Amino acid sequence: LAKTTQPISMDSYEGQEVNITCSHNNIATNDYITWYQQFPSQGPRFIIQGYKTKVTNEVASLFIPADRKSSTLSLPRVSLSDTAVYYCPLFSGNTGKLIFGQGTTLQVKP
Amino acid sequence: DAGVIQSPRHEVTEMGQEVTLRCKPISGHDYLFWYRQTMMRGLELLIYFNNNVPIDDSGMPEDRFSAKMPNASFSTLKIQPSEPRDSAVYFCASSTWTGAVGQPQHFGDGTRLSIL
Numbered sequence: 001l002a003k004t005t006q007p008i009s010m011d012s013y014e015g016q017e018v019n020i021t022c023s024h025n026n027i028a029t030n031d032y033i034t035w036y037q038q039f040p041s042q043g044p045r046f047i048i049q050g051y052k053t054k055v056t057n058e059v060a061s062l063f064i065p066a067d068r069k070s071s072t073l074s075l076p077r078v079s080l081s082d083t084a085v086y087y088c089p090l091f092s093g094n095t096g097k098l099i100f101g102q103g104t105t106l107q108v109k110p
Numbered sequence: 111d112a113g114v115i116q117s118p119r120h121e122v123t124e125m126g127q128e129v130t131l132r133c134k135p136i137s138g139h140d141y142l143f144w145y146r147q148t149m150m151r152g153l154e155l156l157i158y159f160n161n162n163v164p165i166d167d168s169g170m171p172e173d174r175f176s177a178k179m180p181n182a183s184f185s186t187l188k189i190q191p192s193e194p195r196d197s198a199v200y201f202c203a204s205s206t207w208t209g210a211v212g213q214p215q216h217f218g219d220g221t222r223l224s225i226l
Contacts, residue, residue: 034214043114043201043217044153087153095166096141096205096212100153 004088004101011107018075020104022088025069030093033064033071038085038103048073049091083108112136114218116202122224128190131221134183135204143215144177144187145201153201159185192225199223 005023012018024033032051036044048055048062050071055062061074075082085105089098115134123129135142143158157167162179170177174193179185189196199222203215 032212041222042219043203044215045217046214049214091212093212096160096207097155097158097166098143098215099155102152 003099004090006086006088006101006104008102009105009107011109012078013109014079015077018078018082018106018108020073020075020086020088020106022071022073022101023069024071024088024090027068027090028092032091032093033062033068034089034091034098035060035062035073036087036089036100038087044087044100047086078106078108080108080110082106114202114204114216116200116218116221118221119219120222120224122226123192124226125193126191128188129192129196129223129225131187131200131202131223133185133187133202133218135185135202136216137183139204139206139216140182141205141207141212141215142179142185143203143205144185145203145217146198147201147220148198156187194225197223197225 034049035047037047038044048057048060050062050064052064063072085103087100087103089100091098117132140161144156145153147153156169157177159179177187199220201217201220203217205213205215
């Protein structure tokens with residue numbers, strides 16, 4: 001199960017759309033792309049999961065190109081409370097394991 | 111529905127002492143995972159269980175670490191003897207499967223362990 005690569009940090013302003021990219025060049029056929037959010041002193045919290053194309057839920061959208069070697073998490077109209085670390089671990093459909101990379105620290109400014 | 115419950119939230123102890131971390135998974139979840147998080151190494155999977163049986167312990171750092179799951183509602187991670195380099199936040203997570211698709215892992219709020 002491959003680790004993923006993300007930018008270390010990003011800054012944004014309240015009300016803007018934020019796109020965080022993730023690289024997973026060695027993704028396997030049975031791997032799913034997932035995104036988690038982590039606040040200080042808390043465990044990671046699931047945001048969204050996808051296999052290919054586009055997935056949308058009430059908080060985010062996930063864009064996955066046809067080759068699945070990268071993905072983009074889109075957060076519409078961020079607020080200060082979206083300041084957190086965002087991870088894009090691959091989920092193995094064979095084992096149920098998640099392998100986390102280093103994450104992206106998103107700082108939302110007023 | 112209660113989430114994953116970990117105890118204690120904080121533990122400070124001296125080098126050489128035995129440390130036991132506890133986890134209660136979400137009821138009905140049949141997968142349980144133990145992770146360790148440090149600034150240097152990030153989030154690392156230590157071991158995971160399916161239906162109370164250890165499936166993969168390849169992430170356990172060394173023999174000083176052991177984990178058990180005596181029943182579906184309880185798991186422990188034990189370090190004996192503890193060393194300062196074991197200082198980290200330890201997370202427990204649980205999940206289940208629906209058909210052929212694994213469901214998201216639900217994490218507890220972790221145990222912050224400091225070994226002096």
